[in-house]
Amino acid sequence: MGTTSSSGRVRRRRDTPPPRTGSSEVEVLRGFLDYLRTSIVAKVEGAPEPQVRAAAVPSGTNLLGLLNHLVHVERATFLGETVTRWQSTFTAEASDSVDDVIARYREAVESANDVLDDCADLAARLPRSAPGRPAPSVRWALTHMIEETGRHAGHADILRELIDGQTGR
Numbered sequence: 257m258g259t260t261s262s263s264g265r266v267r268r269r270r271d272t273p274p275p276r277t278g279s280s281e282v283e284v285l286r287g288f289l290d291y292l293r294t295s296i297v298a299k300v301e302g303a304p305e306p307q308v309r310a311a312a313v314p315s316g317t318n319l320l321g322l323l324n325h326l327v328h329v330e331r332a333t334f335l336g337e338t339v340t341r342w343q344s345t346f347t348a349e350a351s352d353s354v355d356d357v358i359a360r361y362r363e364a365v366e367s368a369n370d371v372l373d374d375c376a377d378l379a380a381r382l383p384r385s386a387p388g389r390p391a392p393s394v395r396w397a398l399t400h401m402i403e404e405t406g407r408h409a410g411h412a413d414i415l416r417e418l419i420d421g422q423t424g425r
Contacts, residue, residue, distance in 0.1 A: 299412035334368035336384030
């Protein structure tokens with residue numbers, strides 16, 4: 257968490273270094289995905305209302321909406337959930353608290369990890385079905401989720417700093 261020094265400058269909290277994982281491809285991919293999942297939750301946790309849902313950039317992107325979007329991406333990628341309007345996933349419901357969205361994200365991650373725990377072969381397709389489209393390979397799904405979560409964690413870094421000066425992973 258960022259703290260303010262006597263000079264008024266915001267100090268960065270100590271960064272969490274990238275994970276030291278096992279040497280197998282699956283251990284590396286899952287280790288980095290879990291690292292990014294933890295990072296984005298840390299960016300949203302403790303963020304104040306109403307700033308957590310306020311658009312700080314012209315696109316309308318907000319901190320709580322980013323995490324809400326990732327709930328849907330986890331579910332679509334690993335569980336086969338259908339999303340018909342992706343843009344709407346970038347907004348949390350007005351009745352959703354920060355804790356509500358974090359809990360839904362953690363539940364989606366836990367469900368995704370349950371699926372992944374049964375997938376030893378990275379070349380195999382995920383064991384989920386979605387009407388009209390084949391499931392991706394486990395390798396593709398993990399790589400996509402690292403990219404997607406990492407991109408939005410970067411957005412979240414900037415948004416959280418704009419809200420209250422908190423920086424760091």
